[in-house]
Amino acid sequence: MNKPVAILLVIIVVLVVSLTSIFAYFWIWSSTVGEEGYGGHGMMDMNREFIENMIPHHQDAVDMSNVALTRAKHPQIKQLAKNISISQSREIVEMRQWYKEWYGTDVPGDSHMMNVTDINRLKNAKDFDKEFIEQMVPHHQMAIIMAQMVLYHSNRPEIRGIAESIIKSQSKEIDEMRTWYKEWYGTDVPTYNS
Template identity: 30%
Template sequence: MPSPARRAATAVLVPASLASSLTLAPIALAATPAPVSATQQPGGDQMTQMARQYTAALQKLHGAAFEQAFMAGMIPHHEMAVSMARMELAHGTRPELRAMAQRLITAQSQEISDMTSWLNSWYGLTPAQATARMTADIGQMMRSMQADMGSMSSDMATMRAGTSVDQAFVEAMIAHHKAAVLAADTAPGHATHSRLITLAHSIATAQNAEITQLRTWLRDWYGKSTTS
């Protein structure tokens, strides 16, 4: 059970686009059974388990409903990655990780801008408004994943500069990227705008490559491995 201080830190780190959407139109969850939180999974890759539940729900949508939910979920997911990358730049020491963090900030900031623009031009929506339109189950799962990523961010924020931050960044980004790839892989056959399908393919390709590199560093630098 997270301490009150950790819960507070996590709440602060939830991206503004997500927080504002909850203020505009809270999603009614009382009648929806709560999915198993990633932090409650009995072992295994917890974030991936949560992401699989989320993407299974996304796959029930098509066309406009899918695109709005996909972008409303991917925007804050990218924002959390950018936040953690900035922590790595501020407190990490490995030049390889710092270079990856800078590339991530550049790429994902542009993707956030693209998706925000598309939501507006295609549907007349802000990210917050698109989030408010989500079905209850998708909205709840998205918030659960964001809370777990917020916990990772808050852990990094309490670490001293150096090796601990570097290792935490590697492990967090492997989990984060796997969740993004699972979501991106749902776009073909569900999205209708070719630009969004192309972006989803780019996300999956780039982040799969980074997962491979991050796993190599995790093994070589810290003697740990993950294959799930």
């Protein structure tokens, strides 16, 4: 097995484990809400979990985008990276403020989800723009899944608002990246779920 295939398999495993954990959490939550309804303890935990997971997810996108600002060849990628960095940095600040206000403490844990290998592969890619799109499209898809799950269950207008914003903006960015990839590389962005 060659190195790129091995790296892809590691990424797939990490994504599958992450998705499985998130789906399991929401499945358990939805089956235990019971009479508490949307205002109960389970809902507070869902909002908390969303923030605790979305902040490191956003931070990874900001880190990837900051690399793109210096490495990207196409001006479209540089502009996209700038937009991602600005919007997701702002959302991180908002989510940290909500968390502190709602839970009386700072957001715990590591501020990153990506492993060092992924970011190093991006930094050292021969065709940076191609690698950036191949990593950012599934990264955005994961954020959309997380946002869709919380959108339909959160009772907090702030969480619902940020979830709607994530779905709208990142769906648009995925479409743009897919269009550029097809134009620049003559094929669709690879999918790694088969």
